[in-house]
Amino acid sequence: MGARTAKRVGFEMEFVKVMKPGLLTTVQDLGRPEYRTFGVSTSGAMDKLSLQLANILVGNRESAAALEATLIGPHLLFQREGVIAITGGNLNPSINNQSIPMWKAIRVEKGDTLTFGPCVDGCRAYIAFAGGIDTPKVMGSRSTYVRGNYGGIEGRGLKSGDDLQVGESVFHVNSLNGRRLRPNDIPDFKSSRSVRFILGPHHEEFTPKSFEAFLNEPYTLTNDSDRMGYRLQGPHLQHINGPDIISDFISAGTIQVPGSGQPIIHMADCGTSGGYTKMGVIISADMPYIAQKKPGEQIVFQPITIEEAHRLLRNQEMLLSELSLINRIKAKRQAI
């Protein structure tokens, strides 16, 4: 074994010690959508775009597992050298009390500490480690589903004293350090713009007047908003034939309207079926944006066509595949 091998990121040993867990910090990847047929929640990162960008920065596959921190970030101690990247909402990250930039690969040394300050913008930060978090997969995914008690670390959020295993990276520390995104490629969660959605299946089940109000007036995220769903407060939606339907499939992004007339947006940890009318579904490309909203913030809904939604999603997917090329090319070169 030469020094070169020793410099590789990750030795299949504990990389990170959790000193403080933060408000809710969980291991997440892209979830388990293929198990929806079995009534299993998809789970996974709320903001899958930021998760994938963080992974790309540290040389991981886009689908690798990372930490999702919510509003108040964790306090982590690194047990050896490695490379990390923080993306998503700005929870004010620092290493050894020095503020560090987000959307950038950063080298850490043994004994370094990562802490977070007050939330500046957004709601959820993603902390990716070169090599990826290596907890056991459950139903094809490392994502934590707290309600079901499985995935991640013992099916729960992090707690003080936890050790995180990180896999081996194909990259050397020095080849990752300093990687950053072009400013234009960093998603803008701060801008206040409308949330785009596709109408249906039940948008005709509301009185025209209340439907109009839904499209034109803002809704506020209530405190009853978490990884399962966001309860909104705003103009009352009036059902024409009542709120109940014969239960059927729901997915993250579904805007469901129960008898209260106040919409609920289903999020990553939602169940797979529901029995209330569905106004529409938020477009895939806007899910990262809505995932970064926090209680008290307002949203305005804007219906768009399916073609437009697909165009926006294609742009996002193309950006990810373009950026991830660096990992494919470089990894190959090192293999030679």
Add this chain to the structure above:
Amino acid sequence: MESQTINISPTFTTMGDQAVVIQFEKNISIETNKKVQTLSRLIEESQIPGVIQLIPAFNNLTVCYDPMVIGYVELLEELKQIEGNISKQVPLNSKTLYVPVAFGGEYGPDLEEIANHAGVSVDEVLSILQSKPYYVYMIGFIAGYPYGGDIDPRLSLPRRTNPRIRVRKGTIQIVNNLTGIFTMDAPSGWHLVGWTPMEMFNPYAEPPSMLQAGDFIQYVAISKEEAELWGQEQQREWDLKWNS
């Protein structure tokens, strides 16, 4: 007189930018659900590139697709063509799962209310509940929850006005013409009749849920003591006797 079958074509609706819902008659019936199952099987067999997953519900089928692989218009054309062959007979695999249930007492606090409503004794409610297997219309909610039916109309009660905040995993419950088994602790507005020690959902098993849409559930009464002492050994014996 020959009975008339009115064949109404299903409707196709978008559900977001990665799913299409194929909606059949707006009722809960095994006949309608069999159409959902048949269509699901036919679409599965046709292996349309970009179709990722098929999720059957009571009276509709959700087709999840990857819009980077197949466009919406193109997908609709493919699906409509397959739907035209729905009268084709396809074999639908299904099994009957025998589920041990401790009825009543702390496990079934709503039994008496159901008996009063039906105008029969609690014992009669129990024998009605065990009188036939229930068809699993769909798997959903959270963690492989089976929606079974149809229960005897005498036992049909609407949802409770005050849902319980937390109902224990394993609880057998009924509402309207349906019955289900909780696979994890969750809130519930249904009526609780019993509890099973049988593991219906195991995230570490493949597949994770014991039941699939189209299967049948048959409840079999066991005593409270049996339920409390249930372990792997008892489950093995049970499966040998009933589920093999």
